[in-house]
Amino acid sequence: MGLGDAVESTLTTATHAAWDVEAKAFEKWHGPPKMLTDQDDLQALDNTAFIKDGKWTAEFVISIFDRRDENRSHKLADELMGLLHVKKGEVHWTRIEYFVAVPRENICLDLLQEGGTRVFQAGPTYPNGIMSQDIAFPDEGRRWVQGDRTKFNVITPPNFPDHHDLTTGFAQETGWGVISGNFYLVWGLISDIDDTIKISDVLNRRKLLHNTFVVDHGTPVRGMPELYRTLVGRLSNPTFMYLSASPWQLYPFLIDFVRTNYPWGQIILRDMSYLELWSFIASLTIGTQEFKEARMKKIHSWLPHKQWLCVGDSTQKDPEAYGTM
Numbered sequence: 001m002g003l004g005d006a007v008e009s010t011l012t013t014a015t016h017a018a019w020d021v022e023a024k025a026f027e028k029w030h031g032p033p034k035m036l037t038d039q040d041d042l043q044a045l046d047n048t049a050f051i052k053d054g055k056w057t058a059e060f061v062i063s064i065f066d067r068r069d070e071n072r073s074h075k076l077a078d079e080l081m082g083l084l085h086v087k088k089g090e091v092h093w094t095r096i097e098y099f100v101a102v103p104r105e106n107i108c109l110d111l112l113q114e115g116g117t118r119v120f121q122a123g124p125t126y127p128n129g130i131m132s133q134d135i136a137f138p139d140e141g142r143r144w145v146q147g148d149r150t151k152f153n154v155i156t157p158p159n160f161p162d163h164h165d166l167t168t169g170f171a172q173e174t175g176w177g178v179i180s181g182n183f184y185l186v187w188g189l190i191s192d193i194d195d196t197i198k199i200s201d202v203l204n205r206r207k208l209l210h211n212t213f214v215v216d217h218g219t220p221v222r223g224m225p226e227l228y229r230t231l232v233g234r235l236s237n238p239t240f241m242y243l244s245a246s247p248w249q250l251y252p253f254l255i256d257f258v259r260t261n262y263p264w265g266q267i268i269l270r271d272m273s274y275l276e277l278w279s280f281i282a283s284l285t286i287g288t289q290e291f292k293e294a295r296m297k298k299i300h301s302w303l304p305h306k307q308w309l310c311v312g313d314s315t316q317k318d319p320e321a322y323g324t325m
Contacts, residue, residue, distance in 0.1 A: 033107065034106060036107055039067070043251055044164050045061045045248070045266075046267065048266040049170045057135065058135065061248075062125075063129055064104045064130075065101035065103050084213075094253075095250065098249035098250075098252075101249075104125060110155040111154060113153075114165070116138065118138035146170060147170065149170070152166050169239070171188070171303055189238050190299065191312070192243060192312035197220060209281075217257065218256075218257040241265055242254075242258055244268070247270050248270065250269070254267055268299075288317055292317075300325070
């Protein structure tokens with residue numbers, strides 16, 4: 001696949017149904033899915049559970065990839081140092097490494113709820129190395145309510161170097177909140193990240209790269225942590241969804257930032273693979289409205305009776321996207 005085709009693929013507004021068609025074709029060409037091996041690496045994203053057909057269900061998004069492309073990593077680091085006029089030690093390697101990871105297609109893995117006994121399978125990964133599917137997971141005899149959380153451990157093969165898990169938060173379509181003295185039922189909050197709760201400077205390429213790859217922890221937008229903490233009480237512990245056009249490669253950086261400064265919530269990012277640096281910049285400004293509209297439709301399908309408070313800014317057409325919800 002040429003670079004132009006790759007960019008078009010990463011920025012497409014097609015639904016995951018299109019990926020399903022491609023995945024089936026891939027299986028036809030390459031045989032049945034394979035299981036995770038100790039030569040692979042992965043990134044498992046936290047998610048939100050909802051009731052579907054009487055069962056707790058969640059979308060499990062996990063990326064599986066080879067353990068890096070060293071040549072591309074050095075090229076990317078050199079590009080960043082040249083653009084930003086910084087030294088090698090000033091660029092955070094942990095934010096570069098997933099941009100040079102080679103996606104692994106047609107891979108499955110097993111999951112086990114912490115303290116549980118029933119293993120279930122997720123996957124396979126799509127051609128971009130990402131699995132993304134709604135799974136009704138075993139309840140293990142537990143009764144979950146709004147705001148509860150549990151962990152799922154990835155069952156890795158012997159000699160796998162790292163432990164991996166993900167946290168699932170539970171969302172119900174019951175509850176209440178108070179806005180301007182009036183009572184409202186079943187609240188959730190959808191929030192943009194870049195330049196809404198985190199200073200990113202999306203419209204300034206150099207500042208964007210500096211705020212992404214050089215700053216240590218990210219800087220919250222002034223007053224937003226306090227506002228969101230207030231809303232937790234006013235909306236009676238709402239379901240938080242952090243919706244960003246950033247690629248999943250930045251998940252470790254963004255999850256650390258959100259967990260440090262804001263209420264717990266699922267972070268929803270773009271499914272992209274093996275990006276050139278300029279493609280990452282384009283991903284934050286091209287097709288963002290269509291991406292966010294598609295993801296909000298999916299959120300609404302999970303929790304159709306919730307009322308949503310949407311918070312964003314104008315740099316990525318948040319008002320236009322929210323206006324369609």
